[in-house]
Amino acid sequence: MPKRSERICMLNQEKLKKINPETLKLYHKYLLDMKIRELSEKTIYNYYNDLANWWIYIYDYQDNKSVKEIDDSDISEFIVYCKDQGNNTNRIKRRMSSISAFFLFLKKKRLIDENPMSFIDRPKEGQAVVAQTFLTTQQIQFMREKLQENVEKAKEQRKTKPTQYYEALTMQAYAIFSLTTMARINAIANIRWEQLDFDSRVAKDVLEKEGYLVELFFSEEAKEYLLNLKQYRTENNIEDGGYVFVSAHRKSGSCTPATVSTLSDYCKKIGQMIGVPTLHPHDFRHSGATAYKNAGMSLEEVSVLLNHKSTDVTRRFYIKEDKSKLQANKDKCNI
Template sequence: MKSIFAMDILNKMDPFLNQGQYLQLTTVLLDALNEVEITDRTKDLTDLDNFKLLEMFLSAKEIEGRSDNTIRFYRLTINRLLKSTDKRVDQITTEDLRQYLTNHQCENNSSKTTIDNIRRIFSSFFSWLEDEDYILKNPVKRIHRVKKGKVVKEILTDENLEVLRDNCESIRDLAIVELLISTGIRVGELVNLNISDLNFNERECVVFGKGESERVVYFDARTKIHLIEYLNQRTDENPALFVSFRKPYKRLGINGVESRLKNIGFKSNISNVHPHKFRRTLATNAIDKGMPIEQVQKLLGHTKIDTTMHYAMVNQNNVKIAHKKFIG
């Protein structure tokens, strides 16, 4: 093992040394290695193929509390990489990954955001392999984050919200819209709500966010009225807060909510209406009206305040007013 280690160094240094320097380095290396014990940190991969390692990685992520959607996205993304190569994971190089990302971007016309998301997933996978001693070095370390231009994303205006309310065809859909406007909760949190999670006296409900974190969110009086009206019309015994229109009245899923909002947006002549737009709208309006950013962070269930700042834009009209006030 020592001789292999020494020869690897000598071969890499050979182009930079003359014969005398090469002999001197050989002597120094052999003397130094006599005093140390060298063992191979990498585990034997003969019985572990790439896809077994992937399953082990995903199991580790499940234990860490990653959501089912995240696990599925990890599996799909890494699976594509592994199927595109005939190399073992310990032989995949930085250049292999760079070429893969370049090809993926060209073939799929992928955005910079998509490519950076793939890069982050690869980084997580190869970091785990390095930490578990399946590879010596994470090849993604030398692939830097993809720089993306900041895009100002649209929010819903007060007029938009009124038009959306007017175009809700059912009390259920109106209750969903009101709850999203009032709380800014994630669509996954909304569909997981049960009737028992609501406290109408305090106008609050308990939601379970990412990583199974629990928090309390609050809704206004208008939302309370529409929720009670909706629940009073229900004849089923499903504990879910929102259910389908037809028997057997199953819990409404994420796709169902997104589809209903898209239809309401189409009828309202408002483009790109989706659950997350309500969340971004709430964050922006809360900050514009003076709510401390730390409280907005808690309301949205963000672990990092940077995430809250990413969601919340400052209203350009408010910037103009502030400029006149403070600068003239």
């Protein structure tokens, strides 16, 4: 028989009393809805158990935010945590379903605009749960090469396929900007040109989680690709409404910022280019953090760039240590 995965039992009655009050109020509405639909007590208990474990994770590691402030990257961190604790695919799929059902109820009641679970791919039968991908230095370089190759190929065909060239420029700018700023996808989606200081390579007053305004620091390479994108739009009279990344270009009328879905699609295409089909937007954040840390930046510096409140979250979820360096340093001890 297959080995049964261990249960993650984080239920702590004292912590449950301290869960964000808005979260608890929303769950009470959900509980009433489940009772009206005559769900069995066992089913309701299973939903509650999954959700309560998730809430305690939010309490411990994500500042006890309301579930209305949670995004797909927050949920991905919880899923990876469950996986690291030994939960198998089926158990994690059940937790994902419980969380999604809760968000679907909130969306149906118009209490939230979108279900963040819709941006997380569900594992199919026999597939592993989506895990965090930490691109290696070699994979990052390969991604750079493939993105440039994609731009050059599309440029040759731009007279007959102008949309493909525009998309290639956009994907290149998005990938390198996302990697080097390590920003969350929602922050990147809403950045405007007026916020970018190209001289200092800083994006100013960027709205992050919980309403915080932060600064993002991008590389010279990202600067080059952003300016290329801006120049192309100017030369081709493409209206972007002032946003750096848009869902679709229009030659007239208003424009909206890129949706999470649009940027996620870019990420999937990039993943296919480099042989990492599970690549998703938050992986740029993990990969950038690990790359900078392994290149010599301190944990504290990387944590600041990620806009984390403490280094604990950075260390636990965003850094994959370079074990080759660890082995080399160990050998120097000559023991």
